[in-house]
Amino acid sequence: MTQNYQHILALVFAIKEVSENPHILPNVTLGFHIYDSYSKAKWTYQAMLQLTSTKNRFTPNYKCDIQDNLIAITGGLRSETSYHIANIVSLYKIPQLLYGFTPEQNDKMQVLFSYRMFPNEALQYRGILQLLLHFKWTWIGFIADNSENGExxxxxxxxxxxxxxxxxxxxxxxxxxxxxxNIGVTWEWMVEMYNKVMNSRANAIIFYGEADSMINFRWLLHVPDVEDEIAKPKGKVWILTAQMDFMSLPYQYTWDIQVIHGAISFAIHSSELPGFQQFLHSRNPSSIKEDSFIRAFWAKAFDCVFSNSVSDEAEEKMCTGEERLEHLPRHIFETSMTGHSYNIYNAVQVVAHALHAMYSSGLRSTTMIPEKKKLQKEQPWQLHHFLRGVSFNNSVGDKVSFDHNGDLEAGFDVINWVTFPNQSFVRVKVGKMDPQAPPYHELTVNEDAIVWHSRFNQAQPLSVCSDKCHLGYSKQMKEGEPFCCYNCIQCPKGKISEQEDMADCYKCSDDRYPNKDQNVCIPKTVTFLSYDEPLGMSLAIVALSFGVITALVLGTFVRHHDTPIVRANNRSLTYTLLISLLHCFLSALLFIGYPDKITCLFRQTIFGIIFSVALSSVLAKTITVVLAFMATKPGSRMRKWVGKSLSISIVLPCCFIQVGICVIWIVNFPPFPDTDMHSMTEEVVLECNEASPIMFYCVLSYMGFLAIASFTVAFFARKLPDSFNEAKFITFSMLVFCSVWLSFVPSYLNTKGKYMVAVEIFSILTSSAGVLGCICVPKCFIIMLRPKMNNRELLKRRNC
Incomplete structure (x- = not known):
């Protein structure tokens, strides 16, 4: 493979640079041997045994050379080759500098004597994960070359x-x-995998391979050029690992490389070495006799033959030696420094600096020993102490050092592959992985510098199983499929989702409510039954109007207090009833307006006591009617009970009972101002918390008891002959009263917010108006419109 030639040249260039540097290893010459492992274990082991033998004699474990000292080994490119090398060199404690990718090893002996010029693999793992998260690619394909590393x-x-x-x-x-x-089985697998890739919704696909896995990768992408019935090619974002190098076999040179346009790969950090380009361009098969690789490389790279070649034929292109390396396409040979070549260069520099440190240390302790003799005594295992502590800046200025695990302290570059129709390509650096950054924040990417595949029209590709759930929707997992595949369902009532792809909707805080689209929480408005709104103003006007009417009725009765219709059935009870009804109407105003502490504490109790006075007066009137009729019978002893003392003995005890209930309520369970954030969707209701619903319903129940008692007595006394018998009017009034408050309870419980207060006010006004209308309005009608009927004789005659 022509790309391997750059690795060789990087080694030669590094040796040359060390030899020409007077500050490193003066009077010492570094040499090297290059062995081909042929990617086979037996050839690797044979090469390692040759290194431990005397030069030109294959005698394992026997070496008597004086000048040809093995001090370190650099290799190999593939992880399996590195393992095989380590199995031998670890026995001799020879330092091994791994310039290719090698995963974490379990053999402690191998780890102890190896130094990885490749950054720690965990950093690349995190880099791939962070890259996917950065672009929000959640539906991923994964293809690995056939090795344990992919698993x-x-x-x-x-x-x-x-x-x-x-x-x-x-x-x-x-x-x-x-x-x-198995070539047929292999091809069937590739066809099946290609269809799977192209038919999948996954646009981001990780290809995990070794240094030469680009050959297999290109075979996979070449499937549609061979097969007719195959899925239509689609643009994908290929994510390649750092250990992969762009290697091709000669027959792949003409294959289209546009399919990898826009790919993203991690790459070993590398920099252009000063003088390396001139060194490459100076290579020529005619002038450099000591390079045994150049003629084979030249023939493959330029597709020519030399005149003395065995396969010399007239129709083949002849190599002139005037060909230029810089004219070669990059898919055949890259003149810019690659990551593996840079690692080889740094590996040589590491050995040179470690040797220099070791010799300097030896000179300080044995200054009288000649340098040549001292060098003969140096053993490879002595170099480990100095390799672990090596730290220097190379010719580019990049720092080279190892961590405590023997991994190079370096990061990765993030590369964007940009291809062109003429089969050339460039690797554009668009980001990096910085190992010094906080964990899982090492990746930085310049999105604007990335060129995507033409299919995506330069828009960031999506790689998801399901489209994003919009605001106001949440995910619903699909049964039997991975969690990345889901349906989008609208948030339930009362919940929102303010971000895309939310796993679940959530409720707003108590002082907020969802908007119509269920994607934003809106602050609730603070509300209460106030005088400024139509409902509160209307109720206040009605209450005041009835209060004025009651006052006018009371004034009318006072003005005609000596008339028979006013005096009938205890004038004092009538005044008491009217005054209590007046206060009942006015007590409704306590329920309107801002609910402060004083209002909340007393409004229900005041209403309960005042109503109890009114109902007690009605009850007293009813009993008075019955006793008055009984007192008119000859010889009746009821005369002494009829009068003011009877009214007082009925009204006061009945009122005191209600007062006692209210006192117990206020003392033990005082009502207080509160906020209701849950009853109304869009409002925070300021209200009075009754503290004890039981006490509230006790007050209502007692009033109901008085009303039912009055109704019962009045019902049986409605036909008694008496001067203006009020029993039938009381019956109607109590019927209205009981109907209103019986309907109040379910209405009150089923109403929310300020409308609960409005229901109670309406019940107060309606029941009070019912009592006023049924008991007092008929009397006012006679007083104002039928004054002739307001005399004792006519009333008696009318009721007889």
Whole structure:
């Protein structure tokens, strides 16, 4: 693969730079050997055994070279290769600098003697998660190359994905492409996976692979160019891991790379090294004889052959040596520094600085030992102490050091792949992962710099299973599907959702209520039955009007106090009734206006006592009618009971009982001003809290008892012959009174807010008006309009 040649050149350039630096390892020459593992375990082990043998002699565990000292090993590119190398070098305690990706190792011996030039894998895991959360991609596809690392990624990330609301639409492990009996099965898998990718609503797909997994990745994207009956290609956002390098086999050079346009990948942080471009451009197969790789690379990269090649044929293009590396497309060879090459360069620099520190330390303690002899005594295991403490700035200024686990203290770059029709591409840095930032806040992304696939019209792609739930709606999970798939249902009455995709709606605070769209809480208006509103003003006017009418009736009776119709049936009780009815009408005003502490404390009790006086007067009138009739019989002893003393003995005890009930209420359960935030949807009602509903209904019940008693007595006395018998009028008045207050209870309980107060005021005014109209209006009618009927003889004759 032509891309590997840059790794070799990065190694050579680093060795050359160290050798030319007089401040690092003076009088010491660094050399190197390059071995190919062929991605096979047996070739890797053979290479490691050769390194531990005498040069040009394969004798494992026997090495007698004086100058050719093995001090450290750099490699490998694939994680399996690194494992195989570690199995051997850990036995000899030889430092191993891993420039490729290697997951966390369980073997403590291997960990102890290895140093990873690749940042900690946990940082990349968090980076992928934070990238998905940043763009709100919750419905994700996942494809892994056939390795344990992909399975490890899923095992580690599934809990974090679920906790952060992300789901996998599909997962798949990519089989190895090989020319064996299973090639048909492999191709069927790719066709099936391609259909799954293109038919899925997941637009963000993670491809997790190794350094050379780009070959398999390109095969997957090449499926529609081979198969006819296949899903229509759609733009997707491919998320690639940092360990993947852009490698292609020669037959893939002509394949379209537009399919990865807009992909986002994590990349090992790298910088352009001073002088590296000039070093690359100076490479020429004609002038550089010591480079045994350049002719093979040159022939593959420029698709030519050299004149002395075995396959020299007339129709093939000849290599002239004048070809320029900078003219090669980037998918064949990248002249800019890649992450793996940068790691190799830093690995050489790390070894050089550690050696320099070790030799400097040795010189301070053994200054008399010649340098050449001292170097012969140095062993690879002695370098570990200095490798762990190495810390320097390379030629670019980037700091190079290891943490306590032997991982390079560095971050990742976030790269956006931008491709062009001429098969070229550029990697645009659009963000980074900073390991020094707080956990799960390491990612920074410049969204404006990202170029998306043309399908998305440069709008940020969506990758969700279900469309977002709008404001006023909440999620409802779909049975049997992942939690990322849901329906949107409108919030129940009284609840809102003020954000998209809310899991559940919630209630507003007590002083607020939902708007019509159920997406905002609106402050409730503070309300009470006031004189400023039509209802309160109307009730106040009615109460005052009836009060004036009652006062006029009372004045009329006082003015005609000596007439028979006024004197009939105890004039004093009539005055008491009228005065109490006047106060009943006026007591309704206590229920209108701002409910302060004094008003709330006394309004119900005042109303109850005044009404009890009125009802006691009515009861006394009724009993007086009965006793008056009985007293007219010859020899009756009832005469002595008829008079003021009877009225007082009835009215006062009846009133005192109600007063006692009210006193108990006020002392033990005093009413107080309160706010009702729940009865009305859009209002906070200022009201008087009765504190004890039982006491309130005791007051009403006692008044009902007086009314029923008056009604019962009056009903049986309604036909008694007497001078202007009031029993029938009392019967009607008590019938009205009882009807009003019996209907009051259900109405009061079923009414909310200030209208509860209005119902009580209406009941007070109606029942009082009923008593006034039924008992006093007939007398006023005779006094004012039929004065001739207001004489004793006529009244007697009329009632006989």
């Amino acid at each position: 490890r990624f899923l095992q580690r990330m599934l809990p974090d994905f679920s906790q952060n609301g992300l789901c996998f639409a599909f997962t798949g492990a990519y089989p190895n492409l090989g020319f064996d009996d």
